[in-house]
Every structure is written in structure tokens, then in C-alpha cells.
Amino acid sequence: MDRGVREAFALARERYAELGVDVDSALDRLASISVSLHCWQGDDVVGFEGGTGAIGGGLAVTGSYPGRARTADELRADLDQALGLIPGSHRLNLHASYAETGGTRVERDALLPEHFSRWMDWARERKVGLDFNPTFFAHRLAEDGMTLAHPDPAVRRFWVDHGIACRRIGAAFGEATGTPCVTNVWIPDGSKDTPVDRKGPRERLTESLDAIFAGPIDPALNRDAVEGKLFGIGAEAYTVGSYEYYLAYAVSRGILLCLDAGHYHPTEVLSDKLSAVMGFLGEALLHVSRGVRWDSDHVVTLSDELDAIAQELVRGDYLGRVRLGLDFFDASINRVAAWVIGCRNLLKAMLRALLEPIDRLREMEASGDLTGRLALLEEAKLLPSGAVWDYHCQERGVPAGIAWLDAIRAYEREVLSTRSGAGT
Ligand SMILES: C[C@H](O)[C@H](O)[C@@H](O)C(=O)CO
């Protein structure tokens, strides 16, 4: 470890101790936090089905930075590169469209665990947990913007069977890795213009979801989550699976609710929702994202809202019940760097929250000393969390500061730049 990093850390530890903060215990807790890296940042949500390349579902990726992963092997190599620059042990979040079927077209309702055997081998070798998502978009049966809520029972059946297949794959992931997989259902269903029937699609969605979740699966292997949304491109007037819909559904069925930071009105914040819902949910999943004016899925930055989310997770003691995942897709910058930046930022925010002088702040609030609370909250922003972060990175064998960028530049030169035509 660099001498400078060690010395700065020693000073920081003293500074925090003066405020009653135990830095060593914060670092132990940080080391136990696992973030699920989303596979789809590496290839612009294209997957390996060899379809038309149109994502659909109201999702949009912009940018044409060279080096997009075109095969599962390339994607795995890119993930190895990213994971090697992020401190801690993390997970991988796969979509069903990333199946490897050996060149044979396998319909989504017929997907099996064996179509993910290479992903499971990769995860097992690295001791990385796996999470999963059925893919309800980029498909001919999703082109009219309806899947599980579709008026045609045959289309609904196809998507229900896809959901069932994915839960079985999730359970196989849990079995293979020894850690429960979260299988998260997000559907694009909605309508561009004002519908006269808002109730019917929601009733159909409930029926479809109940059919997907009917078969019992050991929660030690797979846990189910549902993800709501305010609107999408082409679903501006009505989203069947809105936030309120899924909150009620998840609570009534005892499954996980997935909260995506980009899925609310721009004046709403996810950080305020955690304490509102966690009293009624066993567990939740977060999709940590950054919406700029809309659900734009920008790379996560160390913003006030990211700090606030982390603070709520720590202050509310929710870390044992909330699974953390990333959800952004940016093709305008180096895609491997995007993972590293976003994930390191989430971990930095978690560290800052774990280092908060929360006991003093709580005492001040409880005694009505709101002046002291504001003063300390503001002073705490400049406490030396960076010195603690650098120490943590080097102790975990990854570069401190921006030194990780050298590795990314070398990987770009040696690997990404050789992928001809790999921009979008
Ligand atoms: C690709 C993901 O499933 C997708 O981003 C979903 O989680 C979402 O947030 C849709 O807006």
C-alpha cells in the first residue's frame, strides 16, 4: 500500500473518531456490500439472440463509442476487466436475451438453464452471484407495446411461459452459485395516448403475474421482484405496471419490489420512498440509475441523491433487506469505464453513509437542536471520506483514485479498439 494513502487514512480515522465514528467497522460493513452489475451496459442492451437489434419497449441507448461487446465471451472479458477495478465481491445481473444457444434459435418461452451454462461456469469460477430478468422487449410479440397485459390470450400465454422459464433459470443460478438469484420482472406495457380502459390491462397483468409466480420455488434459490415505472417512450399516457400497481402487488404477494431511481417524476426521489415502503415489504431491489430530465439511464454519479439513497439504506438499517443493482446504459463513453464509474460511485456513497456521524445527528434531532443538525450535516460533507476510500481500494487490491483509468485505457488500446464495427 502507498505510504501516503496509509498516512492520510490514519489522520482520517482520527478525525472520524472525534465525531464518534468507527472507521474500521464502517469498512467491514462496506466490504460486505454486493452490487449487481447489469450485463446490458456492455453491449447496449443488444443481447445474443441475433435479432434486428431494435430494443423497443421504450428503451433507448445513444452513442457510438467503439468497442461494444458482440459476443458473450467478449462481454465476460469486459466484465472481468470492470470487476477487477471495483473493490469488493459483486454480482452479475443477466437478461434472458443473453442466452447462449449455440446458434440455434430458442424461443424465449423455451429457454432452459442449460442456455446459461457458460454464464454459470463463469460465475462459479469467480464466486460471483447471479441475478436475472425475463426479457419482455426486443421481440416480435412485444412490438405493439403489450406483453403480460396483452388483450390476446395467446400472446399473454407466451410471455407468461417466458416468465415461468426465467424463474426456473433463476433457481438454477441460485443452485449453481450458492446465493439466491433475484429474478426481476419489468414489462414495457402501456399506451402512447389516453386509453379508455385503464382497468382491463391491469387486471390482465395481475392474472399473468399470478400465473408466473404460481409455482413455488425455494427462496434460497430464487426470489421474485417486480419493477414499476412512470412512463416510457411510446407509453407516455399510460403505464400498466405503474409504481402504485407494483407496490400493491408486491406487498399483497410477499415478493420484492424493485425501485429504479429513474422511474419517477423528476421531482420525486427514490431516497424518500425507502422508508415509506420498507415497513410493508420483506425485501426490495434497487436499480441505481440516473435520470436526466427523464428515465435517461445515465451513468451513476456521486450526486446528492445517490448520497441520500445510501444514507437512507444505512440510517434505516435496510442493508440486509435491500439488494443493490445498477441500471444504466451509455454508449457514448467507454462501456467498461461506465460500469467502473457507476459501481465505484455507489460504493463511495455507501461508504460516506457508513461514515456519517449519525449518533450525534440523531441526538441533535431528538433534542430539537435543528441548528446543530444542519451545521453538522453540512460540515460532514467535507470529512475525509476520500482518504478512507483510497485505503479501502488499495487494501482490496484495486487502484485508488483515478489510477484505475490507466487499466481501462490499456484495455481499450489492446482489446476494445480491435473490435471492428463494434460501435452502435
Ligand atoms: C434493461 C432493464 O430491464 C430495464 O432497464 C428495466 O430495468 C428498466 O428500468 C426499464 O426502464
Ligand SMILES: [Mn+2]
Ligand atoms: Mn430498471
